[in-house]
Amino acid sequence: MKGRRFLWMSGLGLVLFGIAIWLLFHQELSSKRPIEEFHLSMELKELDRAQVDEVLEPYLGKSFWDVELNKIQADLVRLDWVSQAVVKRSWPDQLKISIVEQNPVARWGNDGLVNHKGEVFFPNNLQRFEHFVRLEGRIENSAGLLAKLAEFQQKLNEIGWTVERLQETANGVWEIHILDGPTLILDQQDQHHKFQRFLAAYPDLKNGFRKSAQVYDLRYSNGFAIKLKEAKASTLSDNNR
Structure with missing residues (x-):
């Protein structure tokens, strides 16, 4: 046994x-087996395939096992439309490439776009995105601006307005530019109350004020001011609306 x-x-x-x-x-x-080809596992929407080829072609002929996948991924992520990239070996001589493209939801100033996570990126061509809402402010606060845009737009839906441009100034004042309409100015202090007060008062404003209004300044503690296109201003308090 x-x-x-x-x-x-x-x-x-x-x-x-x-x-x-x-x-x-x-x-x-x-x-010792060289890499013979690479394969993209998805169709590209915005990213130029030629840019991908330019990154990957130098790796053709390199050792299948020795090639640094992390470096290839880093090179791909540097492309303007790439949000994420994953590179894997596929036996016997192929690299498989998976790319997640940026998902733009807003403009950033004149030169950039903002993705759905509030991250700013700078593609070469912005022509197709001229109609996007434009955000302006500190780039490190881009996610905060995107969140504010959603907040303000939800409120403005009550009166049928659409935000065209949202700017946060250096002193923390918000300028909300309405599509084919006036501009709202709002500060940080008691912001929610001031905005709601304006939304409640707007339907009762005379048509003359509505048509001639260029700026609504909501920063007052007891009401808001209207700057007219004819450069005349009228201040509305809680008592004279």
Whole structure:
């Protein structure tokens, strides 16, 4: 019984040793195999395929096992429309590339776009995005501006207004530019109350004020001011609306 077990264990050991030798030999041969091609696993919408090819082509002919996947991914992410990139080896001589493109939801000033996470990126061509809402402010607060845009637009839906441009000034004042309409100016202090007060009062304003209004300044503690296009201003308090 012990002899049979010894023979069985010896045989198993030889088999495992043989497998280990084969794997080492196979990996040694494989490490010298060059990368012959790369394959994109999705269709590109905004990203130029030529840009991807330019990044990947220098890696063709490199060792299948020695090529640095993290470096390729980093090179791809530097492309203006790439949000994420994953590169994997595919035996025997292929790289598989998966790319997540940026999802723009707003403009950033004159030169950039803002994605759905509030991150700013700068593609080469912005022509198709001229109609997007424009955000302006500190780039480190881009996500905050995007959140404010959603907040303000939700409130302005009550009176049928659409934000065309939202700007946060250096002193924390918000300028809300309405599409084909006036501009709202709002500060940080008691902001929610001031905005709601304006929304409640707007339907009762005379048509002359509505048509001639260029700026609604909501920063007053007891009402808001209207700057007219004819450069005349009228201040409305809680008592004379």
